[in-house]
Amino acid sequence: MKKVVIVGGGITGLSAAYEIKKRIKEENLSIDLLLIEKEKKLGGVFLTEKVDGFLIEGGPDSFEMFKPAPFELAQELGIEDRVISANEEMHRTFIFSKGKLQEIPRGLLGLAPDKISSLMFCPLLSLRGKIRAALELIIPPLKQQGTEISLGEFYKRRFGEEIYEVVAEPLFGSIYACIPETISIKTCWPRGLELEKKYGSLLRGMLVRRREARKASKGRPKEEKKKASIFRTFKGGMSELTNTLVERIGKETFLTEKEVSKIIFSPGEKRFFLFLESGEKIPADACIVATAPSYITSKLLSQIDVGVSDMLLRIPFASSVTVSLGFKKDGFEHPLNGFGLVVARTENKRVKAVTWSSTKFAERAPEGYVLIRCFLGNAQEETIVYESDEAILNAVREDLREIMGVTVEPMIYRIYRWRNSMVQYTLGHGERIAFIEERIKQYPGLYLAGNAYRGLGVGDCINDGKRAAQKILEYLRFKL
């Protein structure tokens, strides 16, 4: 019997555990699986709460179907009927810029403008800004391909400063809680680079792809062509996914409220030893480290490989705060006629984005009430997590009054502090990961997985957990 230990019970660790458990059953493998989690609650940053009839997400609130792993996992678990789609007819996003709240044209929401007309009719841009953005068609690709360039620099070089400040920076910034000028385009927006390389221009590339998509859908019934939302969640919130995983994996697999303090590798025995803060020592033939943030993983591996440990320390994580607020609909000053808003950085607000949760998804607020969720902080404003509830709430009140004209008091509110939870794929991230992957090969049976490496969305983490599980099983096949 071989022993496999997973450290960390977020979506990554749970996906890995589910995959291994499934294969143990299907192939009758002689493997003893253990998942160690330092908290009482499994699921990591997945945190759904029901408060007075409101369904509140502290952590992730949805996943996107262009990375369908969460939906496929739901199908495998038999809970696909619990997946709900966002309210697509209300798919509008606003920007607060120059003291005004205005809608971002749909054609600009995909980060690169989808066509020239989206630019030309964009009320957010001056004529000069529109012309500069359209000149993207003739801007040559960067000569030194392969040179690391930031997402912000790439975008500004192609489309100009104005559209970057008014649309792209707030959209990118709110997705990654980042400063786009510090973020690696290769890692965060490889599609932008691909379009530039293949078509010489992103606008031209979008045009070709739209034509191809139109051709492909020709002849399909109208109803079929109707676009479903790419945003999905679960009726009872995102924790339905992690709770179902926990149930299917089985409670005998989990050791909760136990913190791993270090891992040691014994080359002679080809075994790992995991040391817990509480004093126990657990041997393992193979081990998946799915802890976050990566300075924790760095500490755990410091006695195995100083190089890997050092490189892990260079993957920064930023802190942020989410504040969910429930209001009575009657008297609430804003129509919440969309999925939400982002705030231009020139406005100097503490609130960076707001999701209009009860418009975006059904059943997030009881009849007669509305629910919104505000995001505060980013890689340059991390101290927000150390402020008191009162200070955070005052900042939210003040900004909501200016941005959305909200003056009424919430019926309920919840504040979630996310210390070092938003990974930042800064310049050089790809090289750092390549270094870690190469070096870790010296320790057969050891795998690292999670949002620090190959993608931070829920779908990426599920894929990464499964990938680690498959590697472990391939490795153990020779030992069993």
Ligand SMILES: Cc1cc2nc3c(=O)[nH]c(=O)nc-3n(C[C@H](O)[C@H](O)[C@H](O)COP(=O)(O)OP(=O)(O)OC[C@H]3O[C@@H](n4cnc5c(N)ncnc54)[C@H](O)[C@@H]3O)c2cc1C
């Ligand atoms: C506020 C917020 C909103 C987000 N919104 C979205 C969204 O809407 N859509 C989307 O796709 N993505 C979203 N993300 C990103 C996505 O949710 C995360 O990247 C992903 O869930 C991370 O999963 P993980 O398992 O890798 O890490 P985590 O969830 O952080 O899990 C790591 C686990 O390891 C445990 N651990 C740490 N150290 C130890 C130790 N020494 N011993 C034992 N256990 C340990 C931790 O307690 C934790 O449970 C959001 C993230 C945040 C923070």
